[in-house]
Amino acid sequence: MNGPFDFTLALADDALIAAQRLAEWTTRAPEMEEDIALANIALDQLGAARLLLSYAGELEGAGRDEDALAYLRDDREFRNALMVELPNDDFAVTMAKLFFLAAYQLPLYTALAGCADERLAAIGAKARKESAYHLDHGALWVKRLGDGTEESHRRMQAAVDQVWPYTHELFAADPAAPVDPATLRPAFDEVVGPVLTEATLTQPDSAWAPAGGRAGVHTEHLAYLLAEMQVLHRAHPGAKW
Amino acid sequence: MSARSAAQRSPAVANEDGRASARQAAASVVDPEIRVITIDQLGILRAVEEDPASGRVTVTITPTYTGCPAMDVIRADIRRALTAAGHPDAEVRTVYSPPWSTDWISEGGRAKLAAAGIAPPAPVRTTGVVSLTLAVRCPQCGSPETEQVSRFGSTACKALWRCRSCSEPFDHLKAL
Numbered sequence: 001m002n003g004p005f006d007f008t009l010a011l012a013d014d015a016l017i018a019a020q021r022l023a024e025w026t027t028r029a030p031e032m033e034e035d036i037a038l039a040n041i042a043l044d045q046l047g048a049a050r051l052l053l054s055y056a057g058e059l060e061g062a063g064r065d066e067d068a069l070a071y072l073r074d075d076r077e078f079r080n081a082l083m084v085e086l087p088n089d090d091f092a093v094t095m096a097k098l099f100f101l102a103a104y105q106l107p108l109y110t111a112l113a114g115c116a117d118e119r120l121a122a123i124g125a126k127a128r129k130e131s132a133y134h135l136d137h138g139a140l141w142v143k144r145l146g147d148g149t150e151e152s153h154r155r156m157q158a159a160v161d162q163v164w165p166y167t168h169e170l171f172a173a174d175p176a177a178p179v180d181p182a183t184l185r186p187a188f189d190e191v192v193g194p195v196l197t198e199a200t201l202t203q204p205d206s207a208w209a210p211a212g213g214r215a216g217v218h219t220e221h222l223a224y225l226l227a228e229m230q231v232l233h234r235a236h237p238g239a240k241w
Numbered sequence: 242m243s244a245r246s247a248a249q250r251s252p253a254v255a256n257e258d259g260r261a262s263a264r265q266a267a268a269s270v271v272d273p274e275i276r277v278i279t280i281d282q283l284g285i286l287r288a289v290e291e292d293p294a295s296g297r298v299t300v301t302i303t304p305t306y307t308g309c310p311a312m313d314v315i316r317a318d319i320r321r322a323l324t325a326a327g328h329p330d331a332e333v334r335t336v337y338s339p340p341w342s343t344d345w346i347s348e349g350g351r352a353k354l355a356a357a358g359i360a361p362p363a364p365v366r367t368t369g370v371v372s373l374t375l376a377v378r379c380p381q382c383g384s385p386e387t388e389q390v391s392r393f394g395s396t397a398c399k400a401l402w403r404c405r406s407c408s409e410p411f412d413h414l415k416a417l
Binding site for chain 1: 341392
């Protein structure tokens with residue numbers, strides 16, 4: 001990455017794609033309270049995404065607003081980390097993604113709140129309060145499933161093993177950015193380690209670190225997600241309701 | 242003031258009256274999702290200013306949560322209230338900093354929430370950690386013997402709780 005535009009767009013796309021994935025659970029979550037919870041978290045992510053996309057559009061200065069950036073880019077132009085575009089899979093995988101994302105976004109937004117860019121600082125100060133709730137919710141489920149039945153433990157461990165390699169991309173160094181993601185890794189480890197331990201789960205020791213999202217090289221899953229997310233706007237440009 | 246016509250008032254007094262009436266109109270708008278409390282009591286109404294020359298009113302609001310879906314309705318309701326109060330030329334601005342906190346809910350607002358069966362939030366701790374262990378009193382029977390059913394409720398700002406004494410479920414406005 002090189003400038004504030006790329007950095008802001010990467011954060012915006014993380015939030016936007018996470019929101020879209022979480023919204024897929026609506027009407028399908030294992031219980032009604034969880035259905036509402038996931039929709040609420042999706043709404044928080046969407047709120048942050050809108051602020052970040054609007055600001056990214058201003059930084060770019062090419063006349064693109066939040067809608068143009070969300071609905072009229074193809075997958076190669078998206079800058080989200082691969083983790084957020086992975087399919088929801090079973091509930092444990094969704095919770096692993098939710099937990100790891102919140103454990104990254106909370107220190108990220110906290111650091112942003114103190115950065116020199118006033119707009120990013122305001123967004124960070126607002127979003128970090130919401131991230132604290134997401135982190136709590138994800139941690140609660142990781143512990144509940146990990147330290148639950150034999151079957152829930154097996155599936156939560158499998159989910160952690162499956163998602164863990166994708167966490168590394170979140171912390172790829174970018175010294176020129178308003179907040180260098182590499183500096184957030186210790187805070188992430190500090191939160192994640194004890195929760196996994198309490199959940200009787202084993203922290204994976206995998207060196208495999210799939211990446212490419214920040215450069216627009218995505219998994220095959222993103223294009224399908226975008227097709228669903230963008231179809232209405234592309235079929236009816238400028239549609240409002 | 243009732244004894245004096247508007248023409249007799251000095252411009253400064255007229256401006257002050259205009260600003261006060263605009264402020265009153267904006268402050269009377271109720272939250273569309275929690276209709277017992279006004280946007281002023283909720284603490285999301287940040288400022289009401291009137292340009293003395295043009296009479297144009299600028300209202301500044303801030304969302305409770307970034308993704309609050311009620312913002313468009315709130316903006317429309319503010320413009321409608323101002324028009325009804327004689328301020329048709331109004332602009333509603335949205336700011337995000339400083340971020341809204343449940344500490345901005347007024348005492349009157351807290352009482353209204355409780356009366357409507359919504360447990361008001363506890364003061365926000367400044368450590369940055371969200372505490373979920375504070376006792377929340379049941380708004381129906383006042384018992385502190387309550388439990389959280391889900392930390393996310395019917396709107397972004399509420400959690401779902403249940404009273405172990407009277408068995409009633411209730412909403413709790415989350416400290417933020």
